[in-house]
Amino acid sequence: MEEVKNQQVVLKDYVNGFPKESDMLLNDSATINLKLPEGSNAVVVKNLYLSCDPYMRDRMSKSQGSYVESYTPGSVALTHCQIFQSVMNEYLIQHSNLPEDMDPIAGLGVAKVLDSGHSNLKKCDLVWGGTGWEEYSIINAPDTLFKIEHTDVPLSYYTGILGMPGMTAYAGFYEICAPKKGEYVFVSAAAGAVGQLVGQFAKLSGCYVVGSAGTKEKVDLLKNKFGFDEAFNYKEEQDLDATLKRYFPDGIDIYFENVGGKMLEAVLPNMRLKGRISACGMISQYNLEQGGGVRNLFHIITKSVRMQGFIVTHYFHMFPKYMDMIMPLIKQEKICYVEDLAEGLASAPAALVGLFSGRNVGKQVVVVARE
Amino acid sequence: MEEVKNQQVVLKDYVNGFPKESDMLLNDSATINLKLPEGSNAVVVKNLYLSCDPYMRDRMSKSQGSYVESYTPGSVALTHCQIFQSVMNEYLIQHSNLPEDMDPIAGLGVAKVLDSGHSNLKKCDLVWGGTGWEEYSIINAPDTLFKIEHTDVPLSYYTGILGMPGMTAYAGFYEICAPKKGEYVFVSAAAGAVGQLVGQFAKLSGCYVVGSAGTKEKVDLLKNKFGFDEAFNYKEEQDLDATLKRYFPDGIDIYFENVGGKMLEAVLPNMRLKGRISACGMISQYNLEQGGGVRNLFHIITKSVRMQGFIVTHYFHMFPKYMDMIMPLIKQEKICYVEDLAEGLASAPAALVGLFSGRNVGKQVVVVARE
Numbered sequence: 001m002e003e004v005k006n007q008q009v010v011l012k013d014y015v016n017g018f019p020k021e022s023d024m025l026l027n028d029s030a031t032i033n034l035k036l037p038e039g040s041n042a043v044v045v046k047n048l049y050l051s052c053d054p055y056m057r058d059r060m061s062k063s064q065g066s067y068v069e070s071y072t073p074g075s076v077a078l079t080h081c082q083i084f085q086s087v088m089n090e091y092l093i094q095h096s097n098l099p100e101d102m103d104p105i106a107g108l109g110v111a112k113v114l115d116s117g118h119s120n121l122k123k124c125d126l127v128w129g130g131t132g133w134e135e136y137s138i139i140n141a142p143d144t145l146f147k148i149e150h151t152d153v154p155l156s157y158y159t160g161i162l163g164m165p166g167m168t169a170y171a172g173f174y175e176i177c178a179p180k181k182g183e184y185v186f187v188s189a190a191a192g193a194v195g196q197l198v199g200q201f202a203k204l205s206g207c208y209v210v211g212s213a214g215t216k217e218k219v220d221l222l223k224n225k226f227g228f229d230e231a232f233n234y235k236e237e238q239d240l241d242a243t244l245k246r247y248f249p250d251g252i253d254i255y256f257e258n259v260g261g262k263m264l265e266a267v268l269p270n271m272r273l274k275g276r277i278s279a280c281g282m283i284s285q286y287n288l289e290q291g292g293g294v295r296n297l298f299h300i301i302t303k304s305v306r307m308q309g310f311i312v313t314h315y316f317h318m319f320p321k322y323m324d325m326i327m328p329l330i331k332q333e334k335i336c337y338v339e340d341l342a343e344g345l346a347s348a349p350a351a352l353v354g355l356f357s358g359r360n361v362g363k364q365v366v367v368v369a370r371e
Numbered sequence: 372m373e374e375v376k377n378q379q380v381v382l383k384d385y386v387n388g389f390p391k392e393s394d395m396l397l398n399d400s401a402t403i404n405l406k407l408p409e410g411s412n413a414v415v416v417k418n419l420y421l422s423c424d425p426y427m428r429d430r431m432s433k434s435q436g437s438y439v440e441s442y443t444p445g446s447v448a449l450t451h452c453q454i455f456q457s458v459m460n461e462y463l464i465q466h467s468n469l470p471e472d473m474d475p476i477a478g479l480g481v482a483k484v485l486d487s488g489h490s491n492l493k494k495c496d497l498v499w500g501g502t503g504w505e506e507y508s509i510i511n512a513p514d515t516l517f518k519i520e521h522t523d524v525p526l527s528y529y530t531g532i533l534g535m536p537g538m539t540a541y542a543g544f545y546e547i548c549a550p551k552k553g554e555y556v557f558v559s560a561a562a563g564a565v566g567q568l569v570g571q572f573a574k575l576s577g578c579y580v581v582g583s584a585g586t587k588e589k590v591d592l593l594k595n596k597f598g599f600d601e602a603f604n605y606k607e608e609q610d611l612d613a614t615l616k617r618y619f620p621d622g623i624d625i626y627f628e629n630v631g632g633k634m635l636e637a638v639l640p641n642m643r644l645k646g647r648i649s650a651c652g653m654i655s656q657y658n659l660e661q662g663g664g665v666r667n668l669f670h671i672i673t674k675s676v677r678m679q680g681f682i683v684t685h686y687f688h689m690f691p692k693y694m695d696m697i698m699p700l701i702k703q704e705k706i707c708y709v710e711d712l713a714e715g716l717a718s719a720p721a722a723l724v725g726l727f728s729g730r731n732v733g734k735q736v737v738v739v740a741r742e
Contacts (some may be wrong), residue, residue, distance in 0.1 A: 004386060055466075107720070152687065199657055241714065260668060260669065262670070279668075279671050279672050280672070281672065282668065282669050285668075285669055286669075290666055292664070292666065293664015293666045294664055294665050294668055295661055295664045295665075297635070297650075297653065297656075297665055298631065298653050298656055298657075299680075300650050300678060300679075300680035301650050301651070301652065301653065301680035301681070301682070302680070302682070303680065304679075304680050304681050304682050304685065305679075305680050306677065306678075306679045306680070307671060307677070307678045307679070308671075308675075308676075308677045308678070309670075309671035309673070309674065309675050309676050309677070310672070310675050311519035311672070311673070311675050314675065
């Protein structure tokens with residue numbers, strides 16, 4: 001009776017190398033019942049904003065013991081999702097009970113509750129958390145959803161500054177790096193969903209901060225909108241080590257690592273004694289069969305560097321504390337956030353693929369519906 | 372009047388690649404006055420035991436901003452030693468006031484005071500700390516020497532278990548790795564000056580510990596003398612990743628890193644969530660023009676690994692605490708220590724060079740004189 005069409009984005013097959021739009025397809029033949037069966041504990045949501053995140057690349061490969069479970073390409077059903085050992089999955093793996101043979105890509109998003117069998121969620125509530133790349137989703141583990149309390153900010157912010165990337169910047173910078181006033185901070189992929197926040201947090205902490213990005217437009221944003229002290233386009237630099245020596249003649253205390261590979265290799269000799277590297281992502285490596293080797297790790301010893309990887313879900317208990325910090329900063333316009341909005345579910349494959357060529361400027365979001 | 376001959380080991384020129392015995396020479400023409408001039412604050416010592424340590428390789432290269440100052444090859448005088456930024460140097464750079472144009476190699480050692488202008492040291496006191504590779508040395512900064520209080524243990528132990536390598540194992544394992552009972556520990560270069568202690572500390576902490584070494588003799592030592600649960604000869608393994616999976620089917624919580632390169636690359640995918648890597652040394656890399664690349668650092672993120680480099684001198688304030696722990700363990704024979712003693716100053720070049728081919732079994736010491 002409440003059966004409606006439900007367009008979906010489906011992964012066609014496991015991806016090798018750089019993902020392409022054609023690795024995904026739009027499935028227009030699926031339908032969904034927007035009314036839950038009697039006694040269900042699930043919720044039905046209408047997806048509003050979907051988040052494009054670099055970690056999703058890892059799920060497009062056949063799993064080799066990664067921290068996130070591989071997606072199941074459309075040709076294979078995965079109706080009963082095995083809960084993996086990884087904490088990430090507790091938050092990210094949400095599969096709708098589709099009657100079809102295809103599952104949409106799973107990711108984070110902002111959604112509106114249409115029907116609820118869960119005591120804490122009711123119709124018209126707004127939530128963010130793990131959902132499907134489709135118009136409507138059935139969320140079988142609604143406890144993993146965050147209820148949205150503040151709606152006087154753009155709702156899409158819950159895919160970014162008020163969501164997982166915001167928490168990533170907060171935990172990765174404050175908790176992992178323990179910044180001190182006057183320290184020298186370098187952020188790679190600095191115009192991205194996380195990097196733009198790390199740079200602004202660094203300035204709020206009284207640090208000197210330099211960011212790298214891959215276009216002139218992004219470099220301008222870093223300097224003129226986000227308040228980085230300096231910024232450079234890494235694609236225009238012949239010798240990244242020399243570049244960093246130019247911007248950090250006294251060395252780097254904190255490196256917020258988003259890219260890996262050659263950039264990390266250039267950073268290591270420039271680290272200061274007791275420097276900290278927050279290893280958040282290594283996007284330069286995700287599409288390589290074999291990552292580029294980092295040949296100078298010995299500097300970790302000689303500079304007493306702490307390099308710490310982290311998974312943001314381990315810090316999700318700190319969300320209330322983060323919200324208390326970030327909401328006033330947003331409202332007082334002491335922090336800003338740039339998003340790159342792709343309109344319509346049909347634009348989702350290109351939006352996701354664009355992350356890996358750096359096409360997005362700021363946080364990449366797909367707008368499925370505005371309410 | 373007290374002028375005597377003073378044989379020295381001198382570095383002939385900066386070293387590229389693997390050091391050779393012929394990179395050093397024995398200088399038999401130097402003399403030294405064993406009586407200090409009136410008013411001097413220095414001390415004159417007779418060197419008893421000299422310590423061969425892997426970090427010394429770094430000092431044999433022309434300095435490229437390392438954490439230790441380069442040696443000055445014999446052809447260049449360095450009578451006034453510049454104090455470098457590095458903390459290491461405060462302890463290690465001790466140059467004797469030679470009238471000649473040559474300085475001996477500097478290192479750590481155990482020595483007996485022959486004459487003292489320092490209020491806390493008197494004739495016949497035993498000390499350990501930075502000294503020269505020669506029969507007698509004048510120590511211009513005697514505050515950096517540690518006075519030896521316990522003489523009911525082999526004096527050579529102050530180059531190893533009771534000296535810098537002991538403190539390295541203690542700080543690197545307990546302070547950096549924060550071991551918990553039942554955790555899985557892997558130690559590379561496990562039969563060396565530091566590794567043999569880390570393995571025994573791990574057992575004392577209730578951990579499961581596996582060590583790697585480069586000969587059958589060392590592997591036997593690890594299992595039969597130091598009490599490692601398992602040990603393997605890395606030179607006989609075709610696929611180190613598979614080897615580690617065999618010994619650690621549930622993964623590695625703590626990796627005590629002494630070698631770097633391919634071993635680190637094999638360890639990373641085998642790390643457990645929230646694992647810790649104590650980056651103590653990377654001896655496999657020291658003689659390479661360009662270190663071998665580590666291509667899978669992404670595991671640091673996916674496993675939330677903390678990789679922490681350290682310089683032992685930052686922990687020297689903990690020496691009294693370490694002595695309180697280690698002395699009873701030695702006396703109760705709950706811990707043992709294997710040394711490789713090379714007899715005579717003339718054997719020093721071969722002993723030092725041997726570290727880099729793994730010729731030594733246990734801590735490599737040069738016996739200059741027994742008292």
